[in-house]
Amino acid sequence: MTRPLKVPAKAGYHHANLRRALLDAAINHLRDAPVATLTVKQLARDAKVSPGAPYHHFKDRQELLAALATEGFERWIASASTVAAAPETPSNKLANLARAWLAFAAEHTPHYRVMFLSELADRQRFATMHAAAAQALELLVGVLREAMPDAADGRRAERAVIAWSTLHGFASLRMNGVLGNIPGVPELEALEDAAAASMARLVLDAADS
Amino acid sequence: MTRPLKVPAKAGYHHANLRRALLDAAINHLRDAPVATLTVKQLARDAKVSPGAPYHHFKDRQELLAALATEGFERWIASASTVAAAPETPSNKLANLARAWLAFAAEHTPHYRVMFLSELADRQRFATMHAAAAQALELLVGVLREAMPDAADGRRAERAVIAWSTLHGFASLRMNGVLGNIPGVPELEALEDAAAASMARLVLDAADS
DNA sequence: CGAGCAATCTGAGCGACTCTTAGATCGGTG
DNA sequence: CACCGATCTAAGAGTCGCTCAGATTGCTCG
Numbered sequence: 001m002t003r004p005l006k007v008p009a010k011a012g013y014h015h016a017n018l019r020r021a022l023l024d025a026a027i028n029h030l031r032d033a034p035v036a037t038l039t040v041k042q043l044a045r046d047a048k049v050s051p052g053a054p055y056h057h058f059k060d061r062q063e064l065l066a067a068l069a070t071e072g073f074e075r076w077i078a079s080a081s082t083v084a085a086a087p088e089t090p091s092n093k094l095a096n097l098a099r100a101w102l103a104f105a106a107e108h109t110p111h112y113r114v115m116f117l118s119e120l121a122d123r124q125r126f127a128t129m130h131a132a133a134a135q136a137l138e139l140l141v142g143v144l145r146e147a148m149p150d151a152a153d154g155r156r157a158e159r160a161v162i163a164w165s166t167l168h169g170f171a172s173l174r175m176n177g178v179l180g181n182i183p184g185v186p187e188l189e190a191l192e193d194a195a196a197a198s199m200a201r202l203v204l205d206a207a208d209s
Numbered sequence: 210m211t212r213p214l215k216v217p218a219k220a221g222y223h224h225a226n227l228r229r230a231l232l233d234a235a236i237n238h239l240r241d242a243p244v245a246t247l248t249v250k251q252l253a254r255d256a257k258v259s260p261g262a263p264y265h266h267f268k269d270r271q272e273l274l275a276a277l278a279t280e281g282f283e284r285w286i287a288s289a290s291t292v293a294a295a296p297e298t299p300s301n302k303l304a305n306l307a308r309a310w311l312a313f314a315a316e317h318t319p320h321y322r323v324m325f326l327s328e329l330a331d332r333q334r335f336a337t338m339h340a341a342a343a344q345a346l347e348l349l350v351g352v353l354r355e356a357m358p359d360a361a362d363g364r365r366a367e368r369a370v371i372a373w374s375t376l377h378g379f380a381s382l383r384m385n386g387v388l389g390n391i392p393g394v395p396e397l398e399a400l401e402d403a404a405a406a407s408m409a410r411l412v413l414d415a416a417d418s
Numbered sequence: 419c420g421a422g423c424a425a426t427c428t429g430a431g432c433g434a435c436t437c438t439t440a441g442a443t444c445g446g447t448g
Numbered sequence: 449c450a451c452c453g454a455t456c457t458a459a460g461a462g463t464c465g466c467t468c469a470g471a472t473t474g475c476t477c478g
Contacts, residue, residue, distance in 0.1 A: 014290065014427060014473070034327040036245065041464060050428045055466065057426090113327070118243040120384035154395050158403045161388065162379070165404065166371065169378020177330035178342065179370065186363050194367045195374065202407060203412060225445070250435060259457045265435065379466060400459090420478095427472070435464075442457070448450095 030110035042134045065114045066126040072111030073132035090147035094180035105171035115120040120157040147203040214313040224314035228266040239319035245401035273325045275335040281320030307405035314380035356412040
């Protein structure tokens with residue numbers, strides 16, 4: 001159970017655990033507001049500390065966002081591991097994993113908002129975050145490995161990226177409100193099922209091609 | 210050929226066409242920098258006007274971004290229309306459309322960066338942009354309509370969203386540098402083909418299920 | 419147990435940014 | 449050619465990111 005990345009020593013201080021309080025304030029804010037509106041100063045106000053206090057826990061605003069993203073990847077890995085370890089057929093497992101991803105994006109919108117931010121693309125500066133992201137992909141590849149054991153490694157990785165793209169693309173479009181009430185488009189729930197089903201097909205096709 | 214949304218009267222003035230100059234400066238900036246780093250003040254400096262001048266052409270920063278996004282959708286619709294009108298089998302047409310999308314995202318990265326921004330999710334405030342976005346989806350649905358003429362309308366729209374998700378997800382992950390040098394993952398070009406192929410399969414499956 | 423250290427927080431402040439407003443300046447129209 | 453409206457400038461109010469000197473606190477270790 002790897003939940004928080006690092007609990008600072010023994011928790012207590014003036015403000016018990018400011019680092020966590022800031023992250024929680026950020027999560028709360030991002031529930032229904034885009035990342036651009038998130039302000040370090042406001043987080044400090046929420047936590048009832050001075051405007052400079054956050055900078056003792058995060059080098060700058062980007063590192064705070066990166067910490068939140070890392071937490072998001074870790075939580076996803078934790079819940080996805082459960083799905084991956086379930087006694088199911090590889091095909092069902094894959095569909096469940098797809099549904100789990102979309103559910104995660106819906107329930108943890110605040111985290112999801114920062115998990116693929118182009119401001120955090122720097123691999124060296126945000127190494128720990130990218131390590132967690134790579135682990136998340138690795139988990140997806142692992143399930144695909146089970147589902148199509150006869151395919152070549154390259155093809156498996158290729159399918160993993162395509163599948164990831166579908167899930168992320170759908171979650172992203174939905175989160176950004178692009179899919180809202182487009183005439184003729186089915187309910188979003190049905191779309192979740194369709195996305196999951198298309199992932200399963202993605203793998204079945206690979207076995208015999 | 211609907212290229213710019215609205216040419217201000219007759220072009221000329223002090224600064225010939227500041228509106229266009231600002232958009233071009235924005236495009237230039239976004240070529241290799243995330244949206245968060247884009248500054249109205251800097252655009253004004255680039256265009257050699259005072260910091261307040263841009264606000265006579267755009268109500269605020271968001272409307273400038275929305276104008277850029279609208280332009281992006283319009284350009285995409287223009288180039289996609291060509292693909293959709295080509296004399297090809299529906300299946301090939303679909304694959305070409307998929308490749309065209311990914312090529313568009315790669316070549317027009319600056320526009321693509323703002324085309325699905327959550328800051329611009331408000332449908333009323335950015336009505337013209339969302340209208341253009343809806344038209345883009347409509348075009349995709351149109352090609353799908355040809356490709357699976359026997360399927361129900363709901364199913365077609367469903368496949369359109371899934372296909373769109375795959376394309377947007379892949380373009381987005383690539384643009385944000387998430388796919389860069391992950392070990393075991395094939396070259397990005399091969400992935401483009403795989404994405405296009407998966408789109409074609411998406412439709413073929415729908416015909417007989 | 420107590421002195422010192424390191425981590426944490428405050429408060430003030432610098433530079434930059436968004437957006438507003440009053441007024442100058444220009445282009446086109448009647 | 450006088451005027452009007454569109455465009456631009458200059459200045460400024462309010463906010464934000466981030467820094468820094470100094471105060472405060474918990475922890476460690478002699």
